[in-house]
Amino acid sequence: MSNPAPARVGGGAPVVVRTLSAQSGADGVIVSVRVDVAFDDVRAELHRVLGQTPERWRNRMARLDLGDRDVELFDVRRLVHLLKGDYGLSVTAVYTTERAVHRYVSRELKLQVFTRDPADDCVQALVGAVGEAGATAVTEVGPHAIDSDGVTEIVSGPAVTVEDTTSFETDDDVVEDDGAIADLSYDDESGAAKAAPEPEPDVVLPVEPMPIRIAGGQRVQSIPRSLRGGQSVRFPGDVVVYGDVNPGAVVEAGGNILVFGALRGLAHAGSHGDEAAVIMAFDLRPTQLRIGGRIAFQGLEDDIPRGPGFRPEIAFVTDERIRIEPWRGRLPTEQVATGDAPPSTKTPGDAAEAAPVTEQ
Amino acid sequence: MSECIVITSGKGGVGKTTTTANLGVALAQQGHTVAVVDADIGLRNLDVILGLENRIVYDLVHVIEGECRLKQGLIKDKRLDGLSLLPAAQTRDKNAVTPDQMRKLVAELKEHFDYVLVDCPAGIEQGFKNAVAGADKAIIVTTPEVSAIRDADRIIGMVEAAELPEPQLIINRFRAKMVQSGDMMNKEDILEILAIPLLGVVPDHEDIIVSANRGVPVAFDDESLVGEAYRRIGRRLGGEPDVPLLDLTVDDGLWTTIKRWMGLAPAREVAR
Known part of the structure; x- marks a missing residue:
């Protein structure tokens, strides 16, 4: 328990960082980006969040969840470079609803791309996918967790509907690092209200690069x-x-x-x-x-x-x-x-x- | 049938206020009744240029807020029948007025005057929106500088978005000599980018500074080339679209003399 990070519950964090257990074999970290926040703010927030425990991210795999936002390719590239260069987080995949971005991301950045249904939270999708392989554990900490301890790797805000991510088990590793997180996981918050979701593997099927999206049938x-x-x-x-x-x-x-x-x-x-x-x-x-x-x-x-x-x-x-x-x-x-x-x-x-x- | 014309530019310092004052004078000289309205609330200048600063009792905001009648707010220019000024408030800012209020004010002014000239503040914010609110058409003032032309272009787009008819262009501070030597954009370059009809070209001259300081618009000065340029623009605006071109090279005495002395063909930079 070190000194607490400043509470920012009301403000709404632009980014949400989640970890998966290392045993699951899945990518270790999911970085979600809030839809309505400018990328400059996202980058600043990433530095703030990840910078609290920089050593934690070294050589881990990450997936970038771009949510429902209209993606600029420059920003994707810069985010990927930021995660890799500053924190040693290797981005392996991108979640996006923007089908047109596939071609670029998969070809230029050599990343796997998942179509993201706007209605779904990516964590749910990911858990659904790796859930089949079993041994999944996600640590989820809500906004209220932020003021608990600077060690937490998760900073959440109203940006992501954490209600979707129910009944996740707490990552054992994390608990060893910081027992407080277990108390703050969403098991306690919403697990009772919502039953464990069925795995939905369909959501994370890799999608082939798509041609240019056509708006309203107009080319x-x-x-x-x-x-x-x-x-x-x-x-x-x-x-x-x-x-x-x-x-x-x-x-x-x-x-x-x-x-x-x-x-x-x-x-x-x-x-x-x-x-x-x-x-x-x-x-x-x-x-x-x-x-x-x-x-x-x-x-x-x-x-x-x-x-x-x-x-x-x-x-x-x-x-x-x-x-x-x-x-x-x-x-x-x-x-x-x-x-x-x-x-x-x-x-x-x-x-x-x-x-x-x-x-x- | 009266008309409200907004004089705007986007960029500051290109001569909107000077142009408004001089066009007001030029139109009034032709016998029209003209109201010049300073919409630059908080940073009024038009009254100074016209030399009417010391006669201000009420201003535009007073009129709009009903503290005085329109007639009380208007300052009649004693040098020239038919020219009146409605000055801006100095102690308020642009947000003191709404576009609807401006529209109402302009409509009322148009009942009494042939022309209502609105001097628009620089920028694209509230002040601009107020100034164009009641206007029937717009005149864009620019100087032959890239920055001014960029802003003029942006303003033309906004004037079009406000559903005013195609604006007309005045190129101010034109220096034929520099154009001649290739150091200044010529009017063809400017017109190619802005692509709107040219109303006139006003040469750069010290007269403007002197007249501004004295509070006597240069259009009063029969000797001045700049005054002549404004008078011609005024005539073009006032129903004589075919007023002949003003040849800037002829009046630029020294330069022309040297050219002739050197035996060079006087390349004539003609301003309409």
Whole structure:
């Protein structure tokens, strides 16, 4: 029993960290991220929570539960790196409801991905899965536990509905470390109110990388006007802008971006991690381009005055870099070489599907 | 049929207040009745530029809160029939007024004046929302600087979002000499990005500073090139859209002289 950590019951912790027993053979730690908290706050909170007992996390396996939030691939990458770099926690899997993130996470970060039903708490899902293998034990400590002792590895808050995680046994190891946790586990709180849930292995079936999610059956979002500074478009599929995209405007597409005008602002294609996405514009002079997880800035020397003979250009990822080429009436060489039909007969979305070959 | 025009820019310090004052003068000189309204509550300037600061008794917030009648709040400019100022409150802030109240006020002003010019505060917050509330159209003021143009672009988007018709642009502090040497954006560059109709270009000149300090808008000065630029904009605004172009190079005496002396063709930076 060391000095108590400050009580933060009312505030609502942005992250919840749970441990599984080492004997279960499952991943050791689950890090859950609250849905409505900015990632910067999440990172700060992770440092605060994990930093209390840094030695505890070394060389353990972790799963990252992103909950129901709209995932930014940059943030996933940064969280994974934070857990690994600062605490030695190896993230092996990600829970998310965002199907479109699968392709990126599984390919780029080499992580296992589980679809997460928004209605379910991930812990329940995980326990269901490893419960089949038996020997599962999860330590669960509610918000009220935080002020008990700084040693606890679990900081919870209203972010996660802990009621779902009923009748977990207390991790023996943890009890040895700190007996107080046993008293605070949810066995006491809600075990009586809710019977032990049946294992639900379906919830954690690995899912193959999915194509770009299609919102409302709509594949392409077309913007029939210019986007001025401060205006933004965000769409899971392809985005076509009939007009200019001015500095300060943002176009973010899960798929490709086509601008029938001058692209002077920020364009992010393949925002869920699809680096096969392309960005095209009649006049491509962006402040910043992003494709998948890659970023390209406009250098000062790149600001070449546009002559009368300017032509459409296309930006794509090749050799792990964003490259811009004049539009030659077809997709970049690598993609055409795969034997796909000429792009002139295709929708922009098709181009994205044809393109992953470049990634191999 | 009267009209309420909001003069806005997004960025501060580009000359919204100066433009409002001078357009007010220019329109009044044409025989229109004009009310200029300072919507920059808490940071009023328009009264100083117009030289009417010492005559303020009541202000916009007094009128809106019913502490005085509209007629009492308006300050008539004695130099010019038809020009009146409704000054901003200095002791309050933007939140003292709501868009609905502004709408009501502007509607009342429009019953008495041909033109109601609203000087919008910088920024995109409450003050901006108040200023555009009752407006029928907007004039965007920018300077040939990237930062001002970025903000102007953002404001144009917000003006459109407020469902006002396409705004018109005034490029202020234009220095033909610097444009000539490639050190300043030319008006084509600006118009390419902002893509709205150009109402006029106002050259940068010391006259503006002098006139602001004296409280006599430069549009009163028949000798001044800047005054002429404002007068032309006023005429364009007041129903003469085809007022001829103002050639900035002609009046920039020294520069033109040197150019001629050097035998260079005077590249004429023409401002509409």
